Amino acid sequence: MKGKLYLIPTRLGDNPPLEVLPLSIKKIIEQLDDYIVENEKTARRFIKRVVPNKSQPKLRLKVLNKYTDASELPSFLKPCLEGNSVGILSEAGCPAIADPGADIVGIAHELDIKVVPLVGPSSILLALMSSGLNGQSFAFNGYLPIDKNERKREIKTLEKRSADLNQSQLFIETPYRNNQMLADLAATLQPNTKVCVACDLTLPTEFIKTKSAKEWKNNTEDLHKRPAMFILHKK
Known part of the structure; x- marks a missing residue:
């Protein structure tokens, strides 16, 4: 069975995450170790703020920004094809809205990977x-x-x-x-x-x-x- 691709919203500013994000975000981050992110440092900081006891060394992060070669993108979803779910994290707000995440979502549809958008601030x-x-x-x-x-x-x-x-x-x-x-x-x-x-x-x-x-x-x-x-x- 293929894993899912979760679109995980983040904060729009530096306020406590669970003031503006639903509990469902925390539950999904607790489950996932594979992420596609715009910036590794800020993504790790965000994950730690949401789930402080999550093991940082176990996290596997792929960076997706304007410098990422398009030929690399299908490999970012390899965990899904192996049965593990992946999360996309934007720098702020909702993934795939005014950021490169839309390309990954498009590939997920081509590979028949279930895409799950989560609720968060836009x-x-x-x-x-x-x-x-x-x-x-x-x-x-x-x-x-x-x-x-x-x-x-x-x-x-x-x-x-x-x-x-x-x-x-x-x-x-x-x-x-x-x-x-x-x-x-x-x-x-x-x-x-x-x-x-x-x-x-x-x-x-x-x-x-x-x-x-x-x-x-x-x-x-x-x-x-x-x-x-x-x-x-x-x-």
């Missing part, structure tokens, strides 16, 4: 839930261009798409550029376009506000180095 859904914007039709766009002119063109494109489709447009930015992103949104969007900023989700410093682009021009909240999700919606 910054995309938490931000959308709390935005007051359209949660019936939405799109996640990842990162916008770094070049200032290209970024402004993309912001305008997303605004038009939102108006044409009545669709919320979600995106993220490297945390140290958050303040500039918000300033660009306020300067580029039409004054009445709604913008939600949701940062430090699930943490004591959580900040979630939805305002018009015009109102964000007077922003006083410092978003520097705080993981954030941006949502715009134009009616």
Whole structure:
């Protein structure tokens, strides 16, 4: 019998894991010794926080990040073919959402390995839930261009798409550029376009506000180095 592939959510910040993760996460980590992770050091730290008495030397971790050769990926699921279950751990939030885990999940389906998604926090859904914007039709766009002119063109494109489709447009930015992103949104969007900023989700410093682009021009909240999700919606 083949093992299963568990998609194991992690915290969005450095709060105690079981404050935001269900007990089912702890139970699965107690069972597994094989993991596919983005970063071995942080994965081991997370596992130790969730199950302190778990043997670290027995853990077998495969690293999956943007530098991993695609030809290596099928071998990461070898334990499943031998009858042992494997867990995928993201650096933050849910695996295979805006990270390379989706490639492994695709291979698991090809190999007829059962994929088991576990419940946990997703910054995309938490931000959308709390935005007051359209949660019936939405799109996640990842990162916008770094070049200032290209970024402004993309912001305008997303605004038009939102108006044409009545669709919320979600995106993220490297945390140290958050303040500039918000300033660009306020300067580029039409004054009445709604913008939600949701940062430090699930943490004591959580900040979630939805305002018009015009109102964000007077922003006083410092978003520097705080993981954030941006949502715009134009009616």
